[in-house]
Amino acid sequence: MTTHFVNLLEDLRRRASRMASLVEDMVQEACESVVDGNEALARRVIGRDNDVDSEEVAVESEVIRLMALYQPVGSDLRLLCAILKINNDLERIADCAVNVAERARHMERCTLDRHRETIAEMGAFVRSMLRDVVQSFAIEDVETARKAFIEEEHVDALYEQIIKQVVAEGATSSNGMAARLDVLSVAKNLERIADHATNIAEDVIFLSTGEIVRHGDGGPRQNEG
């Protein structure tokens, strides 16, 4: 394998990291657009989705090209496999951010006010989790990646909390059902972002160690905590 190939791999790694930064920004702005009721920010998030879609296709094409031309093995193969999967998860995260932003544009403020604190906490936690896994990918930091498995459980707990709150509200009043569904949708999309972030963390562990820890396989994830 040539120095040229090594350089191409590093270019691709940087490109994937740049895409991750873009998606991170979208998630942050989507959360702010909901919590602050900022419709302009929501439109901005929605408008950036095409950029992410284009970048996803470009990164995937480059991975396939490098695999076909260089038949990589070992850590090079793991890097390309990881980028291919992380690329897909990033695109899905961007879709979730767009979903959150779309809810922000139509959400009834008084309904949101009752859940703002939990949504804000969930959003902050998800952003922090995403930032950590993106960073762990950039520097192949397995320990940081593993933290995502615990953090995902916290996000799930917050999601459950919001579901209970919304169900309790529905039991006392049939008004504002659409607004409550918007709140649930926002929470569900944040929870999905955490799931995708966890997938990225699994890919970082595979990239660094060669171990597949999905579905509780491989020990490291099971031993977590």
Added chain:
Amino acid sequence: MVMVSDTGSEKRGDVVPTRIAPPSVRRHAGVPRAGACETVIRAQHVTIRYGDFAAVGDVTLDIPDRRVTAIIGPSGCGKSTFLRAMNRMNDFIPTMSLSGSLTYRGEDIYGPRCDAVDLRRRIGMVFQKPNPFPKTIFKNVAWGAAINGYRGDLHVLVERALRRAALWDEVKDKLNQSAFALSGGQQQRLCIARAIALQPDVLLMDEPCSALDPIATARIEDLIGELKAHYTVVLVTHNMQQAARVSDLTAFMYMGELVEFDATDTIFTKPNEQRTQDYITGRFG
């Protein structure tokens, strides 16, 4: 008439009497992830010198039965020297000396009781460049058995060997033509058939595809996959993708040292040694 068998069920050693003891079952933990299989060739602390120069240093590994074991490494790492030691092809180099233990099915290959000619019948070799004899296709395959006093039907022997070498269909109507009329890939398969005709136990292959085009290479690689049902194959190759494609186990050698020996999947996806990682990914070598 003897029926042509392509199942590998015929008894080994029924053509050429051998002074090598019959296989003894040895199961041990020295074979990485290839399942519990018999060790055919065992190297323990083998050092091979050319004069004062140690081409191979302190190599310990087991070659398992009916598996393809690839040996990879940069030029000059000692892989061909180690391969050729397995059937004493290095005996022809006067300055060569070997220390440590190298055994074939429990018998010391370099011990006083081992007959090198017998050994080479059991451990055949295919070289980098196809080297057919200047004879007909038939005689190329039959010659070794004939001069060793084979009393069976040579036509049956030749057909069986050519079938196993995946060459029969291409040459069955021109067995009396010169072997030099064949393409390079066909010549190499003819050389494999020639080795098979002696009903060996092990086939050593030293860069068997390096002189062949991609199509001929693919045929040989397919053939190696089929041969391991009947023979233990040890393959030296510079082509790492070839090692990844055809072998069950891979040994990585560097500067005469065995750096890592493991299942091929492991070597090419998550090797344990940094030097292996650097070599397979082209960082050096």
